[in-house]
Amino acid sequence: MTPQRREFFWFLAIALLVLGAGIGLRAPWPADEPRFVLVAKQMWDSGDWLFPHRGHELYADKPPLYFWLLGAAYALVRDWTWAFLLPSLVAAMATLAMTYDLGRRLWSHRAGLWAAIAVLACVQFIYQAKRAQIDPTVVCFITLGVYGIARHVLLGPAWRWFWLGCFAAGLGVISKGVGFLALLALIPYALMRWRGWNGLADIGRGNALRWSAGALAFLAAIALWFVPMIVTATTSGDPEHQAYVNELLFKQTATRYTAAWHHTQPAWYFLEVIAAYWLPFSLALPWLFPRWRDAFRARDARVWLPLGWALLVLAFFSASPGKRDMYILPMLPMVALAAGPYLENVTASRWFRRALLALVIVLGVVFLGAGIAALHGDPSFESKIEAQRGLPPASDTLWWLLALTGAAVLAACAWWRRDALKGAAVALSILVVVLFSGTAVLLDDENSARAVMSRGHALAGDATLGLVAWKEQNLLQAQGPVEEFGFRKPVDAQLRAGIAWMLAAPDERRLFVQQDALGGCLLREHGQDVGTANRRTWWLFDASAVAPACRASTR
Template identity: 85%
Template sequence: MIDARQRRDLFWFFAIALLVLGAGIGLRDPWPADEPRFVLVAKQMWESGDWLFPHRGHELYADKPPLYFWLLGLAYAVVRDWTWAFLLPSLFAALGTLWLAYDLARRLWSHREGLWAATCVLACVAFVYQAKRAQIDPTVVFFITLGVYGIARHVLLGPAWRWFWVGCFAAGLGVISKGVGFLALLALIPYALMRWRGWNGLAELGRGNAMRWSLGALAFFTAMAVWFVPMIVTASTSGDPEHQAYVRELLFKQTATRYTSAWHHTQPAWYFLEVIAGYWLPFSLALPWLFPRWRDAFRAREARVWLPLGWALLVLVFFSASPGKRDMYILPMLPMMAVAAAPYMDRVASSRWFRRLLLALFVVLGLVFLVAGAAALQGDPRFELKIEAERGLAPASDALWWLLAATGAGMLAACAWWRRDAMKAAGVAFALLVVVLFSGTAVLLDAENSARAVMERGRAMAGDDATLGLVGWKEQNLLQAVGPVEEFGFRKPVEQQLQAGIAWMLEAPDARRLFVLDAALDACVIREHGRAVGTANRRTWWLLDASAIAPACRPSPGDASGD
């Protein structure tokens, strides 16, 4: 049971977590690379009522299963505003992950160790960054963590068959969110090895439980069947070749082929070690102090430490074996590594060298932000000109550089004020960095990063009644489009999009305009007759009417007759 003091501790921890993770919500629209795509897919699901087959524009979108898009739609159903809704699934998934890490460590050891486990998760740049983005990864991390949590409740603290079944069901939900939810079930491998070798700390589950174990598999497949069965039935009976192509793309190219023969994001086998060292700061600073203690726990056959840690190592091996790697892939490891670290963090935090290293990290970060902001305010360094050009910032505006300087100054002030308490200094500096920087940039950069400004300018130039045809478009362009629009495929080569767009515009030249990516303009376009709309996300856009189409590219009167 949790007493009054512990409830107070939890209240303040989660209040701080909510402030850090929730800062900036409602201040910006979706930003590339993935946010506009996912929100667009969810928005089209909501508007069409087709919750089985995700679409991106006119085309089916087979890169990801739909559960995360359903959650986006659920968030919108509650708040009825995409600007507020699109970050809520990540926020609640992150808070849920923190609770699971706390509760598992609390049950394994104590309330204090539970707080350490949750703090270690929150004290990770990669976790905070992903939690503040509309990515699928925070949701997948939650479902995988819930899966391992349920299994651990059973095999370490049980018997708790219901929790085991909940864990298996959560793993199935993870599969229909990003495919890798099954990784939670790998926790049964270290459990089986530890049971065989007689490790300490395992629950006595008794014999004759084959049926109960098999119900875990049933729970796993039942969760997957929530979407998979109606999708397969519809694809098989609709007679629509696009539905059948969707199934092939999702089940083969986006799963097996993506893992075994990745066509992008290829990295060496040791890539994730670099990720842990850099992207998991400041938590990763504790690892040199944790390794000897984990070694001793292994020698003592301590299952409470090594079941979550052994599972995390299996996840690391799984993703390292694939040629395609991205930093967020191994994020599901973090909560269980934090649980394994929890019983030792008091001793780690008491180390003088650890405290010095932690304080030095935030002093250096504060200096970097302060110096960068001050340099930009005092002159025009190369990085300032580059960022202003890429992000559509007016050269006369110094708001971003004041923001950087203020962030750095605040971090240094926190480190100076609490210099005798490195943990508190680091916590305040980290919170300042996240809250101030994410909220400030959300306000300053949103018009450019979301493409909202360029789409509004395009609409104003075209007129309220014209239909805009998008050529070479990205998801943010369609998501932020104002008024009636048309598009000519997303995956189709831009030269084919342009030809289709020209033919479409010339059918009703008075009522249609083309909104075209600069790189898509070819010899069919008379640039002098086009109008530059502006830039967004380092791309330049043009507005074309019929006068901007070269005579050689116009259909002859006979072609238009349809004979």
């Protein structure tokens, strides 16, 4: 094995350790994880892979490819606790590998390795890769799309890679809709070819059909799901299928982009995200800007095709009023790639190393200080976190975890104080592995709703639970028979339907109700407090708890 290959495999091993830590130690946590896993589980149980469901209702917020991947992971390991994080892990590892490989081919092994390290060092990348959300998968498909296009226009001609990139963009579309962004890489390529930039491949002329085949590959990937779905929706005669198509194709795409109804942010919001959520990679940006300026003056397409594409993605998401921090995550691999040939020199700077070490020391001090303060005092944050996460006030395990994590971070910085890069890498790896694994064990019962659902069924005995004002984690973690009365349906309508359902067979049915939805129809003194989960309190009621007026109205 060559030294270069050995370095890359060591990098992959470290990445697998950091990104894989905690898998199998927890169930899905809100906000998105229980919803996505529930949809995938219902697909698996029902065999309906075209139309996602959340409970009885169709779920039209997202296309289904990510749910198919969750189902494939479950088919592999047959345990949702292990399966639900595997697609994110595989997608993240593939993204790192593609970033390295493209950097290696464009410049050198070291440039590719530094580019991949920059991606792995980003807080946002690590956090998303350790969550069961669609974003890591979309980032992987978009990265593959740009990778394929770059292999063609910078290192080609390589028509098969170009077609694969277009196909990957289509897969991104049926994951979250924005996979088409990979194709924007053709815009800087066209401009650079027109202006005669350096570093472009000599593809030649007379290739109109081959270029057009890229569009066919893009549409073919989308058609894998869209064609059977639209045929079924138009021939089934089911109005819910038609409503699903309208919701997905219009409200969740065009309307969500042009007139977002939540997560509204100012135009400069993503600049704040880059500065804070891309740490510690973002510390290198002040040193990178002059080098990118010089590459622009030199008309270096190898640097500015990925960087120009990233700027187009930034402009695209900044133009929409609705913004969330993870939207620009697909930019990261290409920005890191454009930084790859310069990062070895940048990280050799004394001031960069001081800034990096200072950042890591501050993190260590914060964790150590918070743990000690909670162990030896009663700060407000301690009581708040314990109340929100269902931790007994007498338990100090979480605070010991924070204190020991902070101490380990500071110890690593002290041990490698003469090598800030190694010290920061070890310290941050310790922080991620210990913190994510420890909190997965300590907070899972509360965050996943596993404990409250177990108590609810224990109190109900053999009775069926009717869920009112439920969240996805309640249905996902339900043990035994359950019934639900709609998710998007107004809470008062759910409660009325639930009461009527319970009174129809009072000996065999109970209601499991969120406290905020009780209203006046259920008498709390006749109910049982089941406990809390995700900062919500849940109650169990039998038919004796229904107020007489409400009982009469259901007859």
